[in-house]
Amino acid sequence: DAGITQSPRHKVTETGTPVTLRCHQTENHRYMYWYRQDPGHGLRLIHYSYGVKDTDKGEVSDGYSVSRSKTEDFLLTLESATSSQTSVYFCAISERGFQETQYFGPGTRLLVL
């Protein structure tokens, strides 16, 4: 988890409210990713960034948006949280690209009531 922090680590929210999760890195890696982890599904990519202000959708991007205004910060926003977005969210970074080694943050547990 060194060099990558996520905040908050735990959050409980209500359906319909917006939620923003933050990922912060001190490694100066170009690529940053947001995944969600659910039982039986493994890790699924939500969005990723390949540079400041350069982002793209992943496998399960509906209902999520991202922003990256600085190299070190990658924000994930749930525009209007739903119970199906209850999950554990992981941020990851990599230096040279998608298919190279990824380094993961400690995760954020989100419960949407």
Place this chain on the structure above:
Amino acid sequence: SQQGEEDPQALSIQEGENATMNCSYKTSINNLQWYRQNSGRGLVHLILIRSNEREKHSGRLRVTLDTSKKSSSLLITASRAADTASYFCATAFYNTDKLIFGTGTRLQVFP
């Protein structure tokens, strides 16, 4: 689905025994990676093996790759209770720029 599939889903062994986990996939890959996840924590990268490599070692870990059978195995020798975790393979397929994670093998090592 393109994701790699781990086998078995769960494995229980005694300390000192070896643990072997397998990952199978369906299409050509650039590389295959193994990650470990301790309960409640993020994933930790263990080994990356490229499509032109057959075997890699890291400490007590040995990873093999058989591209003709489209499969990889992770061997943990002389296991310890601290090896208790979930292990994931992640495949970097040739025809996509994504890294696809499997659903993992849960390893329990009893003291």
